[in-house]
Amino acid sequence: SKEVWKKGGRMFSILLAVHLALLACTLVSSGAFERIAVHDYDVFFLLTVMMLIVIIWIIFYLISTSRCPDAILCKDSHAGPVWLRGGLILFAIFSLVMDVFKIGYYSSFYSCLSAIKIMYPIVQAIFVVVQTYFLWISAKDCVHVHLNVTRCGLMLTLTTNLAVWMSAVTDESVHKAHSKLKKNTTEELFRWLLKVGMRSGSTEACNCNSQICQIFKNGYFWLYPFNIEYSLFASAMVYVMWKNVGRFIDHHSHHVQRLKFRLFRRTFFVGIVLGLIILVSGLGVLIVYEVQVNSSTEPSKKGQALTMYYVFNIVCLGLMSLVCIGGSVIYRFDKRDMDRHKNPTRTLDVALLMGAALGQYAISYYSIVAIVASTPRDAISALNLTYALLMIAQHTFQNIFIIEGLHRQPPKEDHKRSSHQKELYGLTFVNVSAVSLRVPDSGSAAAPSTGTEGTHPSDLVRSLTAPKKINWRRKLLREISMFLLLCNIIQLWIMPAFGARPHFDNDTELNFYGDSMWPAIVDICLPFGIFYRMHAVASLLEVCIMS
Amino acid sequence: SKEVWKKGGRMFSILLAVHLALLACTLVSSGAFERIAVHDYDVFFLLTVMMLIVIIWIIFYLISTSRCPDAILCKDSHAGPVWLRGGLILFAIFSLVMDVFKIGYYSSFYSCLSAIKIMYPIVQAIFVVVQTYFLWISAKDCVHVHLNVTRCGLMLTLTTNLAVWMSAVTDESVHKAHSKLKKNTTEELFRWLLKVGMRSGSTEACNCNSQICQIFKNGYFWLYPFNIEYSLFASAMVYVMWKNVGRFIDHHSHHVQRLKFRLFRRTFFVGIVLGLIILVSGLGVLIVYEVQVNSSTEPSKKGQALTMYYVFNIVCLGLMSLVCIGGSVIYRFDKRDMDRHKNPTRTLDVALLMGAALGQYAISYYSIVAIVASTPRDAISALNLTYALLMIAQHTFQNIFIIEGLHRQPPKEDHKRSSHQKELYGLTFVNVSAVSLRVPDSGSAAAPSTGTEGTHPSDLVRSLTAPKKINWRRKLLREISMFLLLCNIIQLWIMPAFGARPHFDNDTELNFYGDSMWPAIVDICLPFGIFYRMHAVASLLEVCIMS
Numbered sequence A, B: 001s002k003e004v005w006k007k008g009g010r011m012f013s014i015l016l017a018v019h020l021a022l023l024a025c026t027l028v029s030s031g032a033f034e035r036i037a038v039h040d041y042d043v044f045f046l047l048t049v050m051m052l053i054v055i056i057w058i059i060f061y062l063i064s065t066s067r068c069p070d071a072i073l074c075k076d077s078h079a080g081p082v083w084l085r086g087g088l089i090l091f092a093i094f095s096l097v098m099d100v101f102k103i104g105y106y107s108s109f110y111s112c113l114s115a116i117k118i119m120y121p122i123v124q125a126i127f128v129v130v131q132t133y134f135l136w137i138s139a140k141d142c143v144h145v146h147l148n149v150t151r152c153g154l155m156l157t158l159t160t161n162l163a164v165w166m167s168a169v170t171d172e173s174v175h176k177a178h179s180k181l182k183k184n185t186t187e188e189l190f191r192w193l194l195k196v197g198m199r200s201g202s203t204e205a206c207n208c209n210s211q212i213c214q215i216f217k218n219g220y221f222w223l224y225p226f227n228i229e230y231s232l233f234a235s236a237m238v239y240v241m242w243k244n245v246g247r248f249i250d251h252h253s254h255h256v257q258r259l260k261f262r263l264f265r266r267t268f269f270v271g272i273v274l275g276l277i278i279l280v281s282g283l284g285v286l287i288v289y290e291v292q293v294n295s296s297t298e299p300s301k302k303g304q305a306l307t308m309y310y311v312f313n314i315v316c317l318g319l320m321s322l323v324c325i326g327g328s329v330i331y332r333f334d335k336r337d338m339d340r341h342k343n344p345t346r347t348l349d350v351a352l353l354m355g356a357a358l359g360q361y362a363i364s365y366y367s368i369v370a371i372v373a374s375t376p377r378d379a380i381s382a383l384n385l386t387y388a389l390l391m392i393a394q395h396t397f398q399n400i401f402i403i404e405g406l407h408r409q410p411p412k413e414d415h416k417r418s419s420h421q422k423e424l425y426g427l428t429f430v431n432v433s434a435v436s437l438r439v440p441d442s443g444s445a446a447a448p449s450t451g452t453e454g455t456h457p458s459d460l461v462r463s464l465t466a467p468k469k470i471n472w473r474r475k476l477l478r479e480i481s482m483f484l485l486l487c488n489i490i491q492l493w494i495m496p497a498f499g500a501r502p503h504f505d506n507d508t509e510l511n512f513y514g515d516s517m518w519p520a521i522v523d524i525c526l527p528f529g530i531f532y533r534m535h536a537v538a539s540l541l542e543v544c545i546m547s
Helices: A006-031 A040-067 A082-108 A115-138 A147-181 A186-197 A211-222 A224-244 A270-295 A299-332 A344-373 A379-406 A414-427 A432-437 A457-465 A467-497 A507-546 B006-031 B040-067 B082-108 B116-138 B147-181 B186-198 B211-222 B224-244 B270-295 B299-333 B344-373 B379-406 B414-427 B432-437 B457-465 B467-497 B507-546
Strands: A072-075 A141-143 B072-075 B141-143
Touching: A006 A040, A006 A147, A006 B344, A006 B379, A040 A115, A040 A147, A082 A115, A082 A211, A082 A224, A082 A507, A115 A147, A115 A224, A141 A224, A147 A224, A147 A507, A211 A224, A224 A344, A224 A507, A270 A299, A270 A467, A299 A379, A299 A467, A344 A379, A344 A507, A344 B006, A379 A467, A379 A507, A379 B006, A467 A507, B006 B040, B006 B147, B040 B116, B040 B147, B082 B116, B082 B211, B082 B224, B082 B507, B116 B147, B116 B224, B141 B224, B147 B224, B147 B507, B211 B224, B224 B344, B224 B507, B270 B299, B270 B467, B299 B379, B299 B467, B344 B379, B344 B507, B379 B467, B379 B507, B467 B507
Parallel strands: none
Antiparallel strands: A072 A141, B072 B141
């Protein structure tokens, strides 16, 4: 109640974040080009300073909120659900392993490096530990002291995570581009890696020849995707905390959803089995593809590998699109009320899903234009076109399915409902149309909810008419979301994240757009596509549990 | 009240817009490169089809809403204020002139062009007329029939405007880049212009040698900035209409602000005079700069012109920053209530101001990094660095000033206040502290307003304490906004929009980032910077009238 103008308080922290993000973006993008006289240690220096400031602020925050008893008056029950925090810890552990590999790799040629190269992974490891602890215990907080300092601190944390994310994405893209485009000799890549490691030092007598150094080097590039996801997960949670600063939650109108993690209490057959089949065959396809494309130099083998990759993906995407359409059709018949409570977590989820899908959309549209306008139309072009079109369709249908699922009220517990049903039968045993008249007006204003225990009249109508049908429907929805979840994991997250790049192995787009524009498009858009898949997996898990 | 789930209805129209926008973006960006086999007539074909569909939809909308009596139940008084609609008509007229020039230019070599080249400006002229009429009469509508069709139609209109904007910006950037980078002979430019005009036709016997053809050609490139602004103005108004589809406005809590356009009833001395001085001297600087940079080939003249340009801009930006800080300090002492009513127009204004400023921020940050990292540091580099830093500072301070100004309650009419004061004196002649206790809690919830006529208790407190001081303060605020308005027009809108490109005339950044990256950065970011200035002018006019 102290705050006169919330928007003004937010504005200053946004301005701080915008300026820091732009500075980081400038340095990171300049550092990615070899011709430009900005080196990667300049970037590492900025990131190290930012992370140190964030660590200090987090410690200050934890101390000040624990000392002040009325610092956190209420908690947002939607923020930081358990699977998000669990995922954060999982990615944090992989990030720490990556940092250890990085420290090991750089310490192999300690003498010819600037100190910041080794400082950076050490500070990053501390940052990951402190931030994960901070998010684990305070992701749900609605802070009410030091409003402006907290907002600025959270925005600083958010910007630091985004800057680390940008730096990791750039680093990985440069690495991938070098290893794909100059693939004729592995010597080339090796020389490049050395140069990255030692831009500041002398170039002689600093070789990574030992077995352990090679393991460190390969390990940290393979673990990059986890670090990238860690930064994005942390950013999303910090953003929700920032939205919740100074927020008052009305506990009467806000019914707490206690979703239990009863994933394996019910039987999941079709969804899980089909999903696992696709997962395993997808892993097989990925390995065969990688081996064939990377090892063989003859174009016919490469064509075979591409054909296999596209056919598998087209089958998979087609199945997923059909299943999503089926799920949306089932929702048409689902008369559960839409959940209209204010929920920053869900709003962010929806915005991220829609926004991150843009990356894959953009790649697909550029592909389509290139294929349609190119003249030699062979079988691989036709497969590529189908793949691009299905990619767009699948993203669209899946977004619609997930967003509809997230906006449904979670069902009440079955045993609770039956006990309530009895009471209500006794009290108001009326005909259905009379009860349905009591359904509150579902206009633009949020319908007042009746708390956790109270049963909605519309629930009663539903349970009077078709309780069996609803159970059957909910089971089907759960199967669908489990299937989609597994498909998203393998087909569309692991494959691009661990190196399958048909965009470069296939020549059509590369010839059409040229060697500079097409890699730029893919490198900017693909990380968003990968993030979309990660985020879709988390959202599908939520849909699965809620339906 | 028919709508069950507003977000779902919006989602479909957003998906439609996203797909269309991406397709247009792909074609426009591909068409900009000569190497890529996508031609500008492909782009024109897509845009023509989109504009025709929008024209048909607008006619359908106008007929259906005029026939159905309860189609528009309420109007959003904040949407489409008179200066926005006036500006739209002004830009529409210039756009029509541009279309006439374009038709004239292309019809000069009618025989060697594809028909779409002449169709496009004709359809665009019809589109501009129909859309301007549509926005003039229905910008304030809150539509309540055909909700989903209307949303999709509005999103289609928005996307079409954005696509036209993208196409115009790309066309102009390509033109500017060609005329700047290959300036040694004007022959080059001339040949390029011909090529643009005739990619589809035969290259011989199609010359633009006649006097009238040259006038047409120059005319339409000079009128591009107006067309670009027209598209953005129309997009903003269409977006607000889309937000208002299906909205109910509570007329009790929503007090209509009738701001009178009494700009010249009060005396404006210092602000207008200072602003006009800067406007005139800025025009002089622009002309001298353009002449010296474009005509002379010796580097010393160019250095002189750059020095003059930077010094003028630094003085101007410094003055503007100081004035903005002064205005923000005055707001600190201004105890008017913050306006917390829901207002999509204002939310969009603020978002556009913050978003469009990113363009100029990005250019400035890239400049700063280049100047700091480059080794030969001469006087022009120092001036450039100061210019970039002041640019960032000025944008930030001006944003803070404008956003604070937009969120103030407009003052009540003076004569009304005095009559109410008397009544209230009679009723509740209490001491000030007791009255101030009745001020409603200004927490996160919006304070219930007391309608148009009722005077707020806090108004009473204020009018009891210092009515003279407030008038003096408001006058000063009005002077400040007038001064800033004039400065924004000349220094920061006309100068970049009409061809001053110190970014390319100064070699530092071009040498640092290379010939492909620096033009890409400037061409992507500068249109946002120009739009920021346009939008700041409109917002400053609103602040000036409201204070």
